[in-house]
Amino acid sequence: xNLGELSVASIRADLLAGKYSARExxxxxxxxxxxxNPKTNAYLTFSPERALAAAQEVDxxxxxxxxxxxxAGVPIAVKDVIVTRGVRTTCGSKLLEHYIPPYDATAIERxxxxxxxxxxxxxxxxxxxxxxxxxxxxxxxxxxxxPDRVPGGSSGGSxxxxxxxxxxxxxxxxxxxxxxxxxxxxxxxxxTPTYGRVSRYGLTAFASSLDHIGPLAKSVRDCAALLQxxxxxxxxDATSAFVPVPDYTxxxxxxxxxxxxxxxxxxxxxxxxxxxxxxxxxxxxxxKLGCELxxxxxxxxxxxxxxxxxxxxxxxxSNLARYDGVRYxxxxxxxxxxxxxxxxxxxxxxxxxxxxxxxxxTYVLSAGYYDAYYLKAQKVRSLIARDYAExxxxxDAIAGPVSPFPAFRLGEKVDDPVAMYLSDIFTLTGDxxxxxxxxxxxxxxxxxxxxxxxxxxxxxxxxxxxxxxxxYQRASN
Amino acid sequence: xxLTEEQIRNVADLANLALTEAEIVxxxxxxxxxxxxxxxLNELDTSGVExxxxxxxxxxxxxxxEDQERPPLGARxxxxxxxxxxxxxxxxxxxxxx
Numbered sequence: 205x206n207l208g209e210l211s212v213a214s215i216r217a218d219l220l221a222g223k224y225s226a227r228e229x230x231x232x233x234x235x236x237x238x239x240x241n242p243k244t245n246a247y248l249t250f251s252p253e254r255a256l257a258a259a260q261e262v263d264x265x266x267x268x269x270x271x272x273x274x275x276a277g278v279p280i281a282v283k284d285v286i287v288t289r290g291v292r293t294t295c296g297s298k299l300l301e302h303y304i305p306p307y308d309a310t311a312i313e314r315x316x317x318x319x320x321x322x323x324x325x326x327x328x329x330x331x332x333x334x335x336x337x338x339x340x341x342x343x344x345x346x347x348x349x350x351p352d353r354v355p356g357g358s359s360g361g362s363x364x365x366x367x368x369x370x371x372x373x374x375x376x377x378x379x380x381x382x383x384x385x386x387x388x389x390x391x392x393x394x395x396t397p398t399y400g401r402v403s404r405y406g407l408t409a410f411a412s413s414l415d416h417i418g419p420l421a422k423s424v425r426d427c428a429a430l431l432q433x434x435x436x437x438x439x440x441d442a443t444s445a446f447v448p449v450p451d452y453t454x455x456x457x458x459x460x461x462x463x464x465x466x467x468x469x470x471x472x473x474x475x476x477x478x479x480x481x482x483x484x485x486x487x488x489x490x491x492k493l494g495c496e497l498x499x500x501x502x503x504x505x506x507x508x509x510x511x512x513x514x515x516x517x518x519x520x521x522s523n524l525a526r527y528d529g530v531r532y533x534x535x536x537x538x539x540x541x542x543x544x545x546x547x548x549x550x551x552x553x554x555x556x557x558x559x560x561x562x563x564x565x566t567y568v569l570s571a572g573y574y575d576a577y578y579l580k581a582q583k584v585r586s587l588i589a590r591d592y593a594e595x596x597x598x599x600d601a602i603a604g605p606v607s608p609f610p611a612f613r614l615g616e617k618v619d620d621p622v623a624m625y626l627s628d629i630f631t632l633t634g635d636x637x638x639x640x641x642x643x644x645x646x647x648x649x650x651x652x653x654x655x656x657x658x659x660x661x662x663x664x665x666x667x668x669x670x671x672x673x674x675x676y677q678r679a680s681n
Numbered sequence: 682x683x684l685t686e687e688q689i690r691n692v693a694d695l696a697n698l699a700l701t702e703a704e705i706v707x708x709x710x711x712x713x714x715x716x717x718x719x720x721x722l723n724e725l726d727t728s729g730v731e732x733x734x735x736x737x738x739x740x741x742x743x744x745x746x747e748d749q750e751r752p753p754l755g756a757r758x759x760x761x762x763x764x765x766x767x768x769x770x771x772x773x774x775x776x777x778x779x
Contacts, residue, residue, distance in 0.1 A: 306758035399736040413735045439746050443735070510719045521696060528697065530771050535764035542776050547699035559698060560711055563689075566696040567712065580722050582732030587725070589733060622714050638736030663736075 207233055208369025211422070212278050212429045215372065219266060219277050226259035226266075226277035230321050233279035237323055237370035244346045244355070246364040248284050250324040251291045255279075258321045265319070273319030275433055280315060281371035283362045284325040285332050285408040286417065288312055291322075295408050296330040296340040296358075299553030302533045309406020310441070311375060311417050311434040318433040323371060326361030330555045331524065332377055332410045334358050335385060335627050338618050339557040346614070349391055349654060353611040356386030359420065363390040366420050373430050374420040379411050380512055381606070381631025383418045384643040388606035388656025391645045393673070394420040395427045398664050399638035400445035402431070403438030411519035412443075414512075414635045424644060424674040428452035431666065447664050455667045460675045461494030463668070464599040470505035471604030471630055471658075478649040483605045486646035486657040489679050490603060490672070498599055502591040507584050508632040509625055514568050514581035515636075521565025527553060560621060589637040592660075601672050602660040605630055606643045610653035630658060640666045644673040646680065682716040684709055 219226060234252050241247050265272040287293045287305035289312075294300045308316075315322065329339040337345040337360025345360040347353045348368035355364045359376030363386035366374050376383040378396040387394025395418045402417045409415065419430035435449045467487060475483065491497055529535035529549030536548030554562070568577035595602060607627060617624045634641035640663070643656035657676065661669040689709050693700045700708060756769045765772035 303762055306754060306761055442746075504725075507722055507725060510722045513715065514719060514722075525697070529764065530773055531759075531763055533762045533764060540774060542774050543697075544699075545774055546697040550697055551699040551701075554698075556707075559700070559704070560708065562696050562698065563692055563708055564712060564715060567692045567716075570692065570695060577719070579732055580727060582734060583727035583730040584722055584725060586730050586733040587727070589736075621711055622718050625715075625718075 207236060207279060207372060208422070210372050212275060212372065212426050215277050219262070219272065226262035226321065227256060229277050230255045230259035230279065230323065233321070233370070234323050237365070240368055240370050243351065244348055244364045244368055245343050246326055246345050246361040246368065246370065247281065247324045248294055248327050248342055248361070249292045251288065251322055254288070254291060255321045255323045258316050258319070262319045262321070273317065274429060275315060275373070276319035278320050278372050279323045280320045281324055281326045281362055281365040281374040282312065282322055283328050283359050283374070283376045285328060285377055286311060286375055287406040287408065288322065288325065291325065293325065294342070295332070296328045296342065297553065297555070297558070298341040299527050299534050300532060301341070307406065310403040310438045312406065314434050320373070320433070326359070326365055326374065328361055329358035330558050331408065331520070332358040332379060332382055333520070333557050333561055335381070335624055336612070336617065337361065337386070338614065339555055341555055344614055347390060347611050349652065350611060353613055353653070354389065356389035356611065358382040360386050362420050363387050363392060363394065366390070366392045366422060372421065373426060376418055376420050377407055378416045378418055378635065379414045379516060380635055381628045383420060384606045384631050384641060384656065384658060385628070387420055387643040388645070388654065389611040391648065391654030392420060392422055393424055393427050393642065393644050393677070394418065395431060395642040396634060396640065397431055397435065397666055398445070398640045400443050401640070401664065401666070402434050403441040403444045405438055405440035409523040411516040412523065413519060414516060416635070424670055424677050425453060425456055427642070428456060428670050445664070450667055452666060452670055455671055456674045458671065458675070459494065460490070460672055463495045463601060463672065465490055465495045465497050465672070466500035466595050466599035466602045467497060468500050468502040468505065468595070468602060468604055470502050474608060475605055476609040479605055479607070479609055479655050482647045482649070482655045483657060486676065486680070487603055489676055493675055493679055500595045500598060500602070502595060502633065504584065504587045504591050505629070505633055508588060508636060509629055511581040511584040511588065512628070512632040512636060513564065513625055514577050515585060517561040517565030518569050518578050519565070521562045521569065524558065524562055585636050588633050592633070592637040592639055596662045600661070600668055604658050606656040606658040607631070610649055610655055634660050639663055640669050642669055642673055644677055682713050682720060684713055
């Protein structure tokens with residue numbers, strides 16, 4: 205059985221027709237994922253007990269004539285920054301190598317209630333800080349499409365798992381592009397929903413005002429099916445929105461004639477040429493589908509990287525203060541005093557990129573610099589959000605690239621933090637403004653490296669975003 | 682943007698990080714590069730612009746919920762990941778001499 209050819213709908217149909225049981229599928233999926241893992245290092249932990257228990261519950265429901273749920277039997281991989289009760293959750297950090305969470309994230313609870321089968325936890329940049337998955341304490345992930353290249357980050361393991369066909373769906377998290385960029389690098393579909401659309405309860409905090417949980421899958425339709433299950437108000441996350449969740453999959457399958465699509469001039473400058481050609485070709489497909497294309501401006505885009513790396517690191521320096529040797533498994537053994545325990549535990553536990561971001565975040569928040577950096581960045585964030593609000597007065601959706609270039613080689617950017625940060629230029633603004641945004645595959649370069657088309661829409665208008673992406677995906681297949 | 686090693690040590694102190702000498706040298710260079718890039722923000726006039734701390738919607742987020750009693754996680758579960766615990770508490774190195 206090739207998992208890569210299965211979808212949420214085909215698994216449901218197979219289970220109801222008795223072609224195989226959820227248990228049989230789970231056993232095969234686990235064996236396949238474990239066998240394939242040495243090629244990519246996509247998984248850090250497998251969860252066979254949990255997967256089989258969930259699968260057996262699906263089989264029981266089917267046998268009893270009950271509805272097995274919208275994700276019945278679907279093998280799902282979960283980024284290792286999302287906590288799972290009883291299943292090790294490392295956040296890609298040596299600090300949490302042995303951490304076994306005592307509770308489930310809301311998204312995890314909802315997935316299992318919907319019949320989903322969580323088969324394992326995926327590799328990622330430490331505490332989701334990175335654009336290449338090279339910052340994991342457990343080794344980098346290799347891109348299944350090109351093993352000498354990065355899968356993107358920080359949800360690199362989740363994207364690689366779906367791309368290599370070891371999971372049908374995956375959960376990732378996105379703070380500055382961490383779902384869309386790996387989805388584009390691995391040639392799959394990835395969605396960052398509106399901020400507040402999906403509860404962050406149980407998502408290990410990196411930068412709370414920017415963190416999102418979102419789905420990755422081969423198709424737009426399967427991403428929509430997973431978002432359907434995890435979206436909606438959760439009283440455990442005060443920033444989750446009261447906005448009702450519409451039926452996403454019911455909105456798919458139609459045309460998009462007459463939709464106004466904005467092409468931000470700032471997104472089409474400085475593109476690597478093959479990437480630019482593929483994005484232009486994708487935009488031509490949207491035009492052929494009857495969309496009205498308009499050039500628009502998002503004038504503050506060039507300031508997004510600077511604003512983001514102030515805000516995100518400031519929040520991270522505060523959020524990561526909790527790893528102090530008291531509560532979370534790891535404590536420096538040589539420490540004799542309390543201050544020594546804090547410092548040595550953190551120095552031994554955090555990798556170089558986490559330390560860099562904690563240092564930068566602490567610096568920009570420190571006395572005398574707050575106004576010049578943090579407050580300034582928050583004001584620029586307002587300007588970026590305003591750019592989007594004004595653009596969405598003219599257009600229904602915005603289209604552009606996800607990344608200025610396709611997957612780069614392992615090690616290529618690892619010694620130049622500024623160059624690495626600049627690779628996020630087109631994904632950061634969506635997170636800063638809190639609008640829904642996604643990556644849909646739009647072909648590959650001559651070397652066979654996938655490129656992703658980014659689509660962004662108004663707050664809570666995931667429906668329009670899915671309709672454009674789905675129409676494009678059907679037209680380009 | 683230039684920083685001194687003294688400044689780096691001071692920030693590391695605030696962040697509770699015990700950096701090695703080699704880490705301090707590297708950190709100084711990296712932070713200087715990043716802060717030089719960040720200076721770009723000063724090209725923008727932001728007078729009169731409200732700072733944005735969070736994405737908020739007119740539909741309403743961040744509402745207060747009703748105050749209802751619920752069973753907590755419990756000390757036992759909370760202590761399961763503690764590197765040192767005893768008698769229902771987290772244990773840390775001695776902070777008071779007697």
